[in-house]
Amino acid sequence: MDKLGWISLLLDFYGPLLTDKQFAYMEMYYNNDLSLGEIAEEHSVSRQAVYDIIKRGEKILEEYENKLGLVKKFNKEREKLNQVAKIIAELKRNHKNDELDRALKLLAEVVEMETR
Amino acid sequence: MDKLGWISLLLDFYGPLLTDKQFAYMEMYYNNDLSLGEIAEEHSVSRQAVYDIIKRGEKILEEYENKLGLVKKFNKEREKLNQVAKIIAELKRNHKNDELDRALKLLAEVVEMETR
Structure with missing residues (x-):
């Protein structure tokens, strides 16, 4: 950073x-x-x-x-959550699923990222 | 709480x-x-x-x-991430999938929860 x-x-x-x-x-x-x-x-x-x-x-x-050390902790968590979001976004591409949509939306609220 | x-x-x-x-x-x-x-x-x-x-x-x-207000923010985020974890755990039950496993493991590292 x-x-x-x-x-x-x-x-x-x-x-x-x-x-x-x-x-x-x-x-x-x-x-x-x-x-x-x-x-x-x-x-x-x-x-x-x-x-x-x-x-x-x-x-x-x-x-x-x-x-x-809260910012360092925050950064580490964000990295992991971004990985989770990527995995879910990838799954969504293959399996159209409302629950995956909901999971991704919740994650996006926490990590404030691009998830399209 | x-x-x-x-x-x-x-x-x-x-x-x-x-x-x-x-x-x-x-x-x-x-x-x-x-x-x-x-x-x-x-x-x-x-x-x-x-x-x-x-x-x-x-x-x-x-x-x-x-x-x-960092603890209040933390609590709100945890609530959302726990919902995400629940959704993923539920999907895992129906679709055996290594990627879902990985997503859940990463989430568990962040939210320190029971995810079985």
Whole structure:
């Protein structure tokens, strides 16, 4: 997983433990793809200030993950569930079956993936 | 879910954010089924001290869950995955199929359930 995706997941899991400002800057930077300069301008602060706050936020998120490991666990489970979904999708191709449809739909609600 | 199961899950998810003492007392009380008196005796403190530390720990865990909601999300997902597992187990009964076996095995690794 690349760094963008990783930090984005950390934000999903632990974001509410950040200060409002840390969360807002990190969301703009990592999820909305704004540059440091754009965030700085929007909030009338220096680029350095934005950078420092984002780096501090990253450190806090990584510390929570180091302690709890919930994102790593989540990723491992997603991998397995994606495999299950693939198997079911493959079976569906050969055996038209309402129950397989239902299983796949439930799985898709959990793993939020493409299942067609 | 009853209170014992709920606190036990909160401990699983957020336990590492407690102090060593909070975690140890809560684990003895909720997971190892020791009484307040037994924990007090083992640590040469009063029953009241044990009680206070456990109550404080519960409060901290609930505060993390209120902010992050990860255990509630986990429970909802487990419900869906258990339904998926049931569907697959049912299909397996009618269609002997190695792929269904594999899907069920992977699911069982994620949801830690009885799948026979």
